[in-house]
Amino acid sequence: MALHRVNTDDYQDQLHAKAKRLAEAYREFTDLEPELFPSPPIHYRLRAEFKVWHEGGVAHYAMYRQGEYKKPFIIDTFTVGSELMNQLMPKVLEAVNSSEVLRKRLFSAEFLTTLSGDALITLIYHKKLDESWEREARALQEKLGFPILGRSRKQKMVLERDFVTEKLDIDGKSYQYKQVEGSFTQPNGHICRSMIQWAKNACGQNSNDLLELYCGNGNFTIPLSENFEKVLATEISKVSVNSAQENIQVNGINNLDIVRLSSEEFTQAIDKVRPFRRLAHIDLDSYSFDTVLVDPPRAGLDEDTCAMVARFPRILYISCNPETQLENLKFLSRTHRIERFALFDQFPYTDHTETGLLLVRK
Template structure:
């Protein structure tokens, strides 16, 4: 084990918990990656130093196998290079979106040249972004994830928040599903910070009913589309922040609930996947009332802080080394009364 995992295991030891550890491949694991562009090269920051390169073995193979050729095609075009400062990739090993980010408006000449490049690549689509506007191909795409020999579809775009390690993401979902401790098939799940539905969709197979909330308008729109495509009938979603969700459970009316009656459901389990800052004091007080808590975190410091504040038994826990060769790590804790 590397040092960051050993340090995290030690933090669990202080809580008398023995976590499972899931290791990622060291290469070709990232489903999304962001580069700068300068001097005809991809760029990234290494501390305070800027590094220049043409190819990386960090992204999944569909990105790694094409990024050098794509860079060459861009460098051969004065139009595509002009005031380009960022190149981002997102891929699910079937479809890849390459987003080019500019400090200038894009025009018909740019569209014609990017179309010529796009025609050279199979299942790679090019999007231009400039001052809030989107040019070129659609920036939306579908990913399918298999759980227990069954596929489900998730709609995303080039800016969606999505678990970045395509190798470990299904293992995270499976870890949660196999360690649910209550009679979940007759229980209801509340999910905060649901994003585009990475956990919402598969977990709906394991609960009687799921109510999921998210503050991002586009993520909620994508999740609506995913629910419809998967033909799931037991999910209701609303565009609410964590604090608005708490207010809704306290009786405050929101038009965004579309007349959904929260009082007609009893929620035994709550799943939270908060930002790096962790849970607010109001969220802690609300969440600790649930019989079962599924806590997903990308920040070990706030994760262990919040576990102590929630003051529940840690039934199962896991460490996922999603971010190989960095100090970052992903954690899951399943808590019960």
């Protein structure tokens, strides 16, 4: 995040300028104007990492300006961070500066919060964490009412838990998610909720099945499972797969299977190039897929995965990088047209743009 204080008066103008640039970039593939999903102008970011800058024996939160990574600048507030994050930041810093054990060789502090009011604070050190650190950290944990986690090289000290629990209301129903520290979660909870609602609406109710690649902790998968007969989802991260399995159980979903495979591996599996033991309990031939959901990393879809998803009648493509999505569209537009087009403003006041496309076979 480039700014810790923002001018909210400019937000709507910035959003519409972003939408205009996006529409122009996609004009080769569609005449649609993007559906706009704005973020709250402040307090929208649920997770953040701060450098801890030591000066005169006092620790401060610090950040780097974009393009300037040699000297950080000290901050005393973080307007874009959630209200809970802003409540916790000064309390943590006060405790750190009151304890040499907590302050010494502390170089980073991470805050993970949720819309539902949960939080986890991770303190990261250039030293081994011992019993004296644990005592001080437990005292801070009790004072805050939220868990503290300590990290150093090859060491992770969990005092209570290493995750938060998020609850999202989607179309009048509440979904619960376990979000583990260090694993990927959507940073803007309000936009996350909008993305899921948009995806459910774009898919509609179906009598066939859904395939999802890059499913993470089941963020999209679990709500969308109610729109399809069966769902098969893949994810390469073991931590995310384990979280997704727990999230499936706590939300009472019974038509969804998640397997730990990369998109490249699943492409090999569905093409019967080679078998995978992780798919031994899955009968791929029993699925009647008509929709595929992809939410790839910034690199977009690799060539083989792009060719595989092009076989589906409908492709729901969520992207955090329009440049690579546009590159994939050069291939996908041969067989599909864009029926829905959305802009999700995940990071206001930046050039970052998150998009959603519903592609249907021509």
